Amino acid sequence: MAKEVNLTEELKRNFGFDTFKGNQEAIIRNLLAGKDTFVLMPTGGGKSLCYQLPSLILDGTAIVISPLIALMKNQVDAMRNFSAEDGVAHFINSSLNKTAIDQVKTDILSGKTKLLYVAPESLTKEENIDFLKQVNVSFYAVDEAHCISEWGHDFRPEYRRIRPIINEIGVRPVIALTATATPKVQHDIQKNLGMLEATVFKSSFNRPNLYYEVRPKTANIDKDIIKYIKSQEGKSGIIYCLSRKKVEELAELLQVNGIRALPYHAGMDSATRTQNQDAFLLEKIDVIVATIAFGMGIDKPDVRYVIHYDIPKSLEGYYQETGRAGRDGGEGQCITFYINKDLQKLEKFMQGKPIAEQEIGKQLLLETAAYAESSLCRRKI
Template identity: 80%
Template sequence: MDAMLNLTEPLKRYFGFETFKGDQEAIIRNVLAGRDTFVLMPTGGGKSLCYQLPSLLMEGTAIVISPLIALMKNQVDAIRAVCGDDGVAHYLNSSLNKGAIDMVKSDILHGKTKLLYVAPESLTKDENVDFLRNVKISFYAIDEAHCISEWGHDFRPEYRRIRPIINEIGAAPVIALTATATDKVRGDIKKNLGMTDAKEFKSSFNRPNLYYEVRNKTKNVDKDIIRFIKQRPGKSGIIYALSRKRVEELAEILRANDINARAYHAGMDSATRSQTQDDFIMERIDVIVATIAFGMGIDKPDVRFVIHYDIPKSLEGYYQETGRAGRDGGEGLCITYYTYKDLQKLEKFMEGKPVAEQDIGRQLLSETAAYAESSVCRRKFLLHYFGEEYHEENCGNCDNCLHPKKKVEAKNQLKELLEVVQAVKENFKADYIIDVLVGKETDEVIAHKHADLDCFGCGDEHEEKFWNAVIRQALIAGYLEKEIENYGILKLTAKGRKFMKKPESFMVSEDNEFEDDDEEVVSRSGGGTGVTDPALFNALLDLRKKMSKNLNVPPYVIFQDPSLEAMATMYPVSIEELQNIPGVGAGKAKRYGKEFCDLIRQHCEEYEIERPEDLRVRTVANKSKLKVSIIQSIDRKVALDDIASAKGIDFNELLDEIEAIVYSGTKLNIDYFLDEAMDEDHLLDIYDYFKESETDSLAVAMDELGDDYTEEEVRLVRIKFISEMAN
C-alpha cells in the first residue's frame, strides 16, 4: 500500500471528518503497511476508525473479534450507512439463524464484505474456521484486547484461543485495541497474541471533561441518587450496580420517583436488551441501570453522568465504565459510592476460586480501595495507574482537588518507609511493609525473622491508615513502584534511592474517611448523620426538644432522628411534602408538621437554598398490601399471633410491620391483645418507663428494665405507647 496515499479523502468520503484525531492516521498507515499494531486508546478516542477505514481500502475481508454482540450490530449498521451498501459489513454470532449465516457467507465469498465482526466463541467453531480458510483476509482486529489477560477487568478464557485459531485460518497482520491496560496487561496481550514486535500507539488517558467524585455510601444512597438525577432533568446517565437483583430494584425505585429508567443485564433476553439499548440511544429512556459485569456496547456521545452504586472490581473496569460519560467532550459527571463493606462482599465472592485467581482479584480490589480512599487528585491517581504522568498539582475537576485536605510534612516517615522496603530486600507487598513499620508480629513477619530488624516498629507512632496514605502517595510521586511480573511487590526507584541519601520535603494528605453506616452517630454538629444541612438539622432538633417539653412527650414520639435527617436533606415546606419523609404519616404530619415546615421554609429563605423541586422519594409499594391487611385485622381484633400465622410470618416480623405502621403516624389499638397476653403490672411499668425515657431504644429499655420483662413485652408496650402518645 502506498505510504504516501492521501487518507483524508476517504476519511471525508466515508466518515465525513476533515481531520484525524490523535494517532489515528499513524495507526492506519501502520495497518495498511501490513505490520502488527498495538493501540491503547481511551474510550471515546476513536478506536474503531483505526480498523474500519483500512478495511475499506485493503483487498480482502478484515476480521474484527469483539465480545460485545450489542456493539457489533451498532457498528455494522454504521458502516453500512456510510458506504450505502448492506453487504460491506456483517457480523457472525449466536444471534443469527442458519439463513442469515448463509447470506453472510455468500457476501464474503463474492468479495462484497470488507468487515466481518465475530464473537470469539463463533470464531472458534470448526465450520467457521473451515469457511474462513478459503477467504482472503486483509487483517485481524482484536477489540477489547484486555479480555486476554487475567489481570484485565473483563477476562474471557476464549480470548486465549484467538492466536491458535488465527494460525489455523491463515496468517495476516494483527491490530489489537484496548481502552484500558496497565503495563502488566499490555505485556500479557502482546505475548498471548504473538505480537511482541508490534508497533505500539499509546494515547493519553486524560479525559479533562470528566469530573470524578467518591461519596460515602450510607443508607440514604437511593435518595441521594434520586436527588442527583432530579436536578438534571432529561439528561442521559448510566448507573452500575453489582447484582442483577439490585439493578432491577433500583430501576423500579427510580421509576416510582418519575425517573425514566430501565434495567439492563445479561440475564434478560436479547430482544429486551436490544430494545432497551435502542430506547436509550434514541432518548426514549433517560437512565440505564446495569450490572458492572455486563459490558454494555453503548456508543452514545452525550451520556452526562455515570454512577457506580457499588465499587467496581478493578480500576480498569472503573475507568472504562466512567469513560462512557461525556464522549462528545461535554459534561461528564462520574460519581462513585464507596463503603468498606462492599469491598469485603467482593472478597467473599472470590472464595472457592483458584488461589492464583483470588490473589489477582484481591490485588485489583486493593487498587480500587486505594483510589476511593486516597485524598490525592483522582485524575493523577488514575493516570499513574495506567503508567502516565500527570504534572498538574490540582486538576480542578475532581472532589479531592475542589476540596483539598490539609497536607503534613512526612519527610522522615517516607525515609522510614523506604528503609523498611530496602531492609526486607524489596520482596514484599504494602500490607507486609506496614506490619513491619508499626511493629506487628504476624506469623509471616516472625517466619521471615523481620521482627529482629532494627527498623521493626520504627513507625509505630502512626496508625496503619496513615502508612497506607504515605505508600500510595510515594508510589504516585515515583519513590516506589510495583513490580510488574509479581504485581504488588514494592520496589525502590532510582528517585527513591536518591531520596534516602538526600531526603527532601515530602508533603502527604491523610486518606478520606469512609464511615460505616451501622451506627447512626448523631452529634450536635450533625456529624455522622449524612445530612446535607447540619445547621437545619440542629435547628430541627431544638424545635423537637421545645415541643416535647410543651406537649410533655419524649422527643422521639414527635419525629425520630432519621425523619429529621431526611427533612434536613429534602427541605419539605408543606404538610403534603412532609408526608413523603420516611416515618411521617398523615397523622403525624397533621399533628406536628406545621411548625417544622415553617422552620424549614424560613431556613431556605434566609440562606437562599434552592430546594429540590417536587422531590418525592417514594419507595416501591411492595409491602403496602401486607400493611393494609394487618391494620384491617387489628381493627377486627384478631389476635396478633393468629395474624402472623395467617400471613406466614413469624411473630417478630409481625411486630416489625406493626412498628413501621405506628411510627409513620397511624393509630393502632392493640389493647384487646395486651389485656389477654400480658401481666397488667408489667404493662404499666413498661408504659411508665417510656413516658420518662429520653430514647425509645429497645436495647436501652431492656437494660433499664432488667430481666423481669421479655423483649416481646417491651416491644408490644412500646407500640401501644407510640400509638397513643404520638398518633
Template identity: 80%
Template sequence: MNKGVSLSAQLQKYFGFDRFKGQQEEIIESVLEGNDTFVLMPTGGGKSLCYQLPALLQEGTAIVISPLIALMKNQVDAIRSFSTEEGAAHFLNSSLTKTAIQKVKDDVLAQRTKLLYVAPESLTKEENIEFLKNVNISFYAIDEAHCISEWGHDFRPEYRRIRPIVNEIGHAPIIALTATATPKVQHDIQKNLGMLDARVFKSSFNRANLFYEVRPKVKPVEQIIKYIKDNTGKSGIIYCLSRKKVEELAATLQVNGIRALAYHAGMDSSTRSGNQDKFLMEEVDVIVATIAFGMGIDKPDVRFVIHYDIPKSLEGYYQETGRAGRDGGEGHCITMYSYKDIQKLEKFMQGKPVAEQEIGQQLLLDTVAYAESALCRRTILLHYFGEHYEVENCGSCDNCMNPKEQIEGKEMVVLALNAVTEVKEQFKGEHIVNILIGNDTAAVKSFRHHEISIFGSGKEYDVRLWNAVFRQCIISGFLRKDIENYGVLKLTDEGRNYLKNPQSFMVVKNHNYEAADEEPTAPQGASAGDPELFKMLKELRRKISQKLNLPPFVIFQDPSLSDMSIQYPTKLEELQGIAGVGQGKARRYGKEFVELIAKYVEERGIERAQDMVYRSVANKSKNKVFIIQGIDRKIPLDEIASSKDQSMDDLLSEIEAIVHSGTKLNIDYYLNDVLDEDQVSDIFAYFREDAESDSLEEAMAELGEEYSEEEVRLVRIKFLSEMGN
C-alpha cells in the same frame, strides 16, 4: 499523490470526515504497511476507524474478532450504508441461519467482502477454521483486546485461543485494540498474541471534563435521590453489582418521581433493548444497570455516572465512568464507598481457582487504594494506566477541590524503600506493610520476616498511612509494580537515588471511610416521634373523616401519622416519602396535613433533618408490579399466587400493602366468583359503618361466624381501595 493526502481523501470518500482524530492516521499507515499494531485508545477516540478504513483500502478480507453481537451488527450496517457493495461487510455468529451463513461465505469467497466480523466462539469452530483457510486475509483486527488478559476487567478464556487459531488459518498482520489496559494488561495481550514487537499507539487517558468524587456510603439511596433532584432533566447511569439491587433502586427512584428504568442481563431482550432505547430517546432520564449496560452505548450527553457499589477493578471503573460527558460537556462521576462492599466482593471470590482469587484480590486492592486515597484522583487513575500526570491540582476531583491534611514523610519514605530492598524486591505492598507495623501474619512468619531488623520499625503509624506512603512512592516513581509478577514492588533508579539523598516529601493522609450505616427503615409501630404533633395530626384526621364520612383509618393509618411526626414533611412531594402514603393518597388527603405540619414547624422553630426519608419500596417491588398487572388483566388471584409460588395468605398481605400505599385495585372480577353480591355488601357495610379501625380481629369477631378470614380480607381490600384511594 502522497500517501497522507490520499488517506485523507479516502477518509472523506468512505466516511465523510475531513480530518483524522488523534493518532488514527499513523495507526492506519502502520496497518497498511503490514505491521503488527497495538492500539490503546479511550472510549470515543475512534478505534473502529483504525481497522475499517485499511480493510476497505486493501486486497482481501479483514477478520474482525469482537465479543459483542449487537456491536457487530451496528458496525456492519454502518459500513454497508456508505459502501456501494452490498456484501462489503458481514458478520458470522450464532445468530445466523444456515442460509444466511452460506450467503456470507459466498460473498467472502467471491472477494466482495472487506470486513468479516466474527465472535471468538465462532472462530474456534472447526468448520469456520477450514473455511477461513481458503480466504485471502488482509489482516486480523482484535477488538476489546483486554478480554485476552486475566488481569483485564472482562476476561474471556476463548480469547486466549485466538493466536493458535490464527496460526492454523494462516499468517497475516494483527491489530489489537482496547479502550482500557494497564501496562500489565498490555504486556499480557501482546505476549499472548505473539506481537511483543508490534508498533504501539497510546492515546491519553485523561478526560479533562470529568469530575471524580468518592462519597462515604451512608444512606446512599437518599444521597442519590437528592443528587438527581438537584440535577433534574439530566441524563445519568447508576451502576449496581447485583440485578436485585438494580430493580429495587429503579423502583425506589420511580416512586420518588424520577424517570428511571432498570437494565440487566437477566431481563428478556425486548424489555432490555426497549429500556435502552427509551434512555437513548430521552423518554427516561436515568438507567439503573449492572455492568451489562453501556457496551457500545453511544449517548454523548450522559451528565452523571453513579456507582452505587464500588467496581471490582479500576479498569471497569474507568470504562464505566467514561460513558459520562462524551460530548466534552459536564460529566460527574460519583462513587459510593464502604469497606463492607469490598468484603462482600472478597466473599464472592471464595471457591474460585486460587490464581483467579489472587488476581481479583490485587485488582480490588488497587480499587481500595483509589477510593481511600486523598491524592488527586485523576493522577492515580492515569498512573494506573501507565500515564504520568504532572498537574499539581486538577481542579476537578473531590480531593483537589478539598485538599487533605499533609505530613512530612521523608523518614517514612526512606523506611518504605529500605523495607522493599530488605525483602529482596520479591513481595507485595500489603506484606511489607505488615512487616513495618509488626503484624506477624502467617505469611510474615512463613518467610521468617518477623525476625528481620525492620520488623515493627514503623509501628507508630497505622496501616492506612503506610498504604498512602507506598501509593505515593509508586506515583512519584520511587517504586514500580512488577509486570510479570503483578503487585510485587521493585525499586526504580529514582528510588535508589532518593535513598542516597533523601529530600522533604509531603505525604497526604488517606481518608478514613468508616463502615456505612445501615439504610434507615420506616417505623413499624405507631409510637409518635413528636407526641404533640402526632395528637394534632390525629385530630385533623378525625375532622376530615367526619367531613368525608369515611373511617379515619381509610385516610391515613396510625403508622403514617407517626412517621409524619418524625419526619415533618411540609410539601406533598415529601409526604410521598412517608410510610404507607402513596402518590394518590398524598394528592387526595395530604394538603391539610402538610399545611398543619409547616405551620407547626415554623411556630416552634423546629430544625428538620436535612435529608427527608425518601419513599422506599419493599424489596418485592418487582413482585408488586407483577401483582398489579395481573389484577389489571383480571387473572384470578389464586392463579397469581400459584404462578409466584405464594400462599393465598401471602398474596393478600402484598395486595393489602399495595392498597394501603394508595394504589387503587379493582378485584371485583374475583370477588364475584367467590362471593355473591349480598355477602360483599354485608362485609362492606361493616367496614363502612361499624368498624372503628381496619383490624381483622375485630372484623372476624363481628362477622366470623358467617365468613372466612380470606373472604373478609378480600372485601376489606375492595373497601380500602374504593373509599381510600
C-alpha cells in the same frame, strides 16, 4: 501500495470526517504497511475507525474479533449506513441461523464484504475455520484485547485461542485494540497474540472534562441518588450496580419517584435489553440502571453522569465505565458511593474461585480501595 492512498480523502469519502483524531492516521498507515499494531486508546477516542478505514482500502476482508454481540450489530449497521452495498460488513455469532450464515459466506466469497465481525466462540468452530481458510483475509483486528489477559478486567479464555487459529487460517497483520491496559496486561496481550514486535500506539487517558467524586454510602443512598438525579433534570445518566436484583429494584424505585429510568442486565431477554438500550439512546428515558453488561460499545455522546451504586471490582473496569460520560467533550460527573463493607462482600464472592484468580482479584480490590480512600486528586490516580 499503501503509500499512494490519500487517507484524508478516504476518510471524508467513507465516513464524512474532515480530519483524523489523535494518532488514528499513524495507526492506519502502520497497518496499511502490513505491520502488527498495538493500540491503547481511551473509550471514545475512535478505536474502531483504526480498522474500519483500512478494511475499505485494502483488498480482501478484514476479520474483527469482538466479544460483544450488541457492539457488532451497532458497528455493522453504522458501516452499512455509509455504504451503498449492504454486504460491505457482516457479523457471525450465535444470534444467526444457518440461512443467515450462508448469506454472509456468499457475500464474503463474492468479494463484497470488507469487514467481518466474529465472536471468539464462533471463530473457534471447526466449520468457520474451514470457511475462513478460503477467504482472502486483509488483516485481523482483535478488539477489547484485554480479554486475553487474566490480569485484565474481563478475562475470556477463548481469547487465548486466537493466535493458533490465525496461524491456521493464514498469517496476516494483526491490530490489537483496548481501552484499558496496565503494562502487565499489555505485555500479556502482545505475548499471547505473538506480536511482541508490534508498533505500539498509546493515547493519553486524562479526560479533563470528567469530574470524579467518592461519597460515603449510607442508609440514605437511595434518597441521595434520587435527589442528585432530580438536580440533573433532563440530562442522561447511567447508574451501575453489582447485582441484577439491585438493578431491578433501583430502576423501579426511580420510576416510582417520577424519574424516567429502565433496567439493563444480562439476565433480561435480549429483546427487552435492546429495547431499553434504544430508549436510552433515543432519549425516551433519562437514566439507565445497569450491571457492567451495559455500555460496551454504547456510543451516547452526551451522558452527563455515571453513578456507581457499589464499588467496582477493579480500577480498570471503573475507568471504562466512567469513561462513558462526556464523550462529546462536555461535562461528565462520575460519582461513586463507597462503604468498606462492600469490599468485604466482593472478597466473599471470590472465595470459591481458583487461588490464582483470588490473588489477582484481591490485588485489584486493594487498588480500588486505595482510590476510594485517598485524599489525592482522583483523576490523577
